[in-house]
Amino acid sequence: MRILRTINELKSVPGPTHLAIGVFDGLHLGHQAVIGRALESSRATGGNAVVVTFHPHPVRVLRPEKAPRLLTSTPHKLNLIELLGVNTVLILEFTAEFSKTPPETFIEKLAHAANRLCQICVGREWTFGANRSGSVRLLEELAPKLGFQLGSVPPVSVGEQVVSSTLIRSAVECGDLESAQKFLGRPFTILGTVSEGRRLGRRLGFPTANLRAHNEQFPPNGVYAAKAWFRKNEYGGVVNIGVRPTIENEGGERILELHLFDFDQEIYGQDVEVAFVDYLRPEQKFSGIDELQAQIQRDAAAARKVYETKSQR
DSSP: OEEEOSGGGGGGSOSSEEEEESOOTTOOHHHHHHHHHHHHHHHHHTOEEEEEEEESOHHHHHOGGGOOOOSSOHHHHHHHHHHTTOOEEEEEEOOTTGGGSOHHHHHHHHHHHSTTEEEEEEETTOOBSGGGOBOHHHHHHHHHHHTOEEEEEOOOEETTEEOOHHHHHHHHHTTOHHHHHHHHTSOOEEEEEEEOOOOHHHHTTOOOEEEEESOOOOOOSEEEEEEEEETTEEEEEEEEEEOOTTSOOGGGOOEEEEEETTOOOOOTTOEEEEEEEEEEEOOOOOSSHHHHHHHHHHHHHHHHHHHHHHHTO
């Protein structure tokens, strides 16, 4: 997938051009509907769909004290966008200066840079530009002047609930991963980079990968049966999220530790994506290393059974 960093680079994308614009944190069903509209129309015209998104999250720049915990980091989001069949993404750096751009100017720049801009697809409630003064109504006014069609995509509902990133964050935070999966249209996953730890798990007979998570929204602390993907290969595993109360943990930082079944590779510095298959138990403090080791053995056996059972369905 090709990554663009400036609006002017749109000139290098053959037209007709169909843009899907949004923050797309989580890439949930609503986001997928917006991107899907651009993909569908691009195929109908023999053109190209380009997803336009922003880094960092705009609220992190404008109101950092209210910034939400991310469901998907930019690298994670790009992976998910690529799986939808998108070939080009434009990532615009969101700065305080960029936030002052009048909404008309932003759309005009896109229209002038894109080869034969055919359509702009957005969520119906999307706002943009200085003071969030741009809206679908403004796009409706600009469309005939600038020669593009507007794909205004209504919110997606699951049951009686309108899907939103806020709703999914709440579900993940309270451990309702089943609901999160319904709103996402896929299992909730965490993408992280493996960092070197104290290698205690290896000494206990259960080598673990400490994941420096790109996500910021975690499910509750505890032990989970899991499955993970490394270099597109799937593995079963067991995950512990928490502060490791039995082991010295300076600062009480939440740590995600992953043990993969039947896996023996050095993967420091590599990215691994983890899904939570089933919650096994809460995190707890043990009397010592021996008791901890015995519980890890039980957890691994339980997680393997859960993974193998659910994989056969």
